Amino acid sequence: MTRNGRRLLLAVLVLALAPGACATQESDSPDSPSATTTTTTPTRTFAAPVGDPPQQGRGTKIPVRWDPCVEIPDSTVSAAGFAPDTRERSDAINYDYAFIGCQFERQEDVRGQMLGTGLMFVSSANIGLEQIREREDEEEFTVNGRAGVFYRDRPAEACLVAFPGPDGVVHISVSSSIALTDWNACDHIDGIAGAIEPLVPK
Template identity: 45%
Template sequence: MRNHTALGASLICGMALAACSPTTPTGSPSEADPKVAIVSPVAPAPSQPSGGRQPVAFDPCSKIDDAVPAALGFDPTTRKRGDFVFDDYAFIGCQFSRKEAVRGQPLEVGTLTISSTNITLDEMRARNYEGARPTTVNAREALFSTSRAAEACNIAFTGPDATIDVRVDSSAAFTDWVGCDHIDEAARTVEAALPSK
């Protein structure tokens, strides 16, 4: 099974001076908002070095209700951390799996990743991601990008920190369901669940 990552993680790794690897947090489940329904809580977000930017404060793994992935066809009980922390910026993320019966076995055929980052939309534009084009998500300014190699699409839009990145991917080897066909709906659904601007 492929390793699903946050927006342009492979590109980010190529540009970052620091080592690029997912951060594995330890400890008890994160403190979820009592108004947010989460059946399978996960560990808290990892610590972030103070490299001049404001640390990411919005944690999708503790602030995004199970109803969001469920509405998009992803299993909320598969909630897991998907963080990438660097010397001077971070993606604090949460991943959910879509499963289907493949040759009689339930297999992961797609992933939804929701990340909050302290990289601005202007900085993302400057990185010139594959297939990048401007768009909007509800009333928020946004940037669409794609990764054909990873069968993934992303939409990043202004959020509680600097941007929220929503990524949907799929595996054509296992399913006819195409993640990129659902990226607009995923971004709109996530945006609607965010705190008011």
């Protein structure tokens, strides 16, 4: 799966979960009184710093404030098997829903070339678990005592979990390319979720 295809995964999920939302991203002006901005203050140094998240939609009632791009340290990314210097913002904004998130690439030597063989998305969203349950063929899932859901996106070769977070849910998607690696994302989703969950305020 291409990098661009993976980056579209999060936006597709937003649209699937919000049938009444607009199909295009909102572009509120900075001086709009109804625009919402994530206000998390970075407290860590990263191998690949990222910019501020986009402003959230005019219809946002619960702003997303927990920003994985500045809350997940490089050490956690490395321990999960991904490259900290690939940290990249991956947000999806709709009129009233927002996924504020980050993506990280897994890199391996494939026939003498360093290639991306997997991808991890982590996002905080102002939706509820019930909206995921309505849309996905999910299973109940518990990470460090926090109850959530697990489901698969087979075309994207991805496994996904979602559990309650400070803004609604925290959503973790891990994918791998079976054409390039023996590393299977779904075999590692429990450990990855378990490493990220303690970073998420209750």
